[in-house]
Amino acid sequence: MQTPAQSTLILARIIGPLLLAMGLAVVIRPSTFVGVVDAFAADAVTPLTWGFLALLLGLVVLAFHRLWNTWSDIAITVIGVISVVRGLILIFIPTQAIAVARDLLGTAPTVVMLGGLITALLGAWLAYTGYGEEFGRAARTDEPPADPALRDGTA
DSSP: OOOOOHHHHHHHHHHHHHHHHHHHHHHHOTTHHHHHHHHHTSSSHHHHHHHHHHHHHHHHHHHHOOOOSSHHHHHHHHHHHHHHHHHHHHHHOHHHHHHHHHHHHHHOHHHHHHHHHHHHHHHHHHHHHHHHHHHHHHHHSSSOOSSGGGSSSOO
C-alpha cells in the first residue's frame, strides 16, 4: 500500500480537525445554522467575501496538491476542487446558493444532520491520517516523532 505524500499529511492535519469541528457543530447545534444562513444572506458583501476566500483556499490546496495515489490524496484534492466550486458559486450565483441552503435547513434537517455526520467522520479520518502515524510511532518506540512539532521540547 502506498503511503500518503508529505503535502497530504500536512493538509490532512489542517483540514481534518476543521472538518471534524464543522461536522460536529452541525450535528450538535443544527438549529443555529438557520440563523447563520439568514445572517450570511443579510448583505451582498458577505457571500462575495466568503466566495473569494473559498476560491483562494481551494486554489492554494490545488496549487500544492493534485495527487490521486491514495484515498487520502484523493480526499484532499477533491476538497480543494469543492472549495473552488463553492467559491465560484458564492461569487457568481449567491442568491441561488443561499436559497438552496435555506430549503435544506428548513425542509430536510435529517439530510443536513447526515451531511454533518459525514463531514465529522471525514475530518476524523483525515486528522488520523495526518497525525495518527506520528502518535502511533511515539507510543510504540522510545524514539521521538519524526515531526519536530510533535516532539516534547526538542523542536
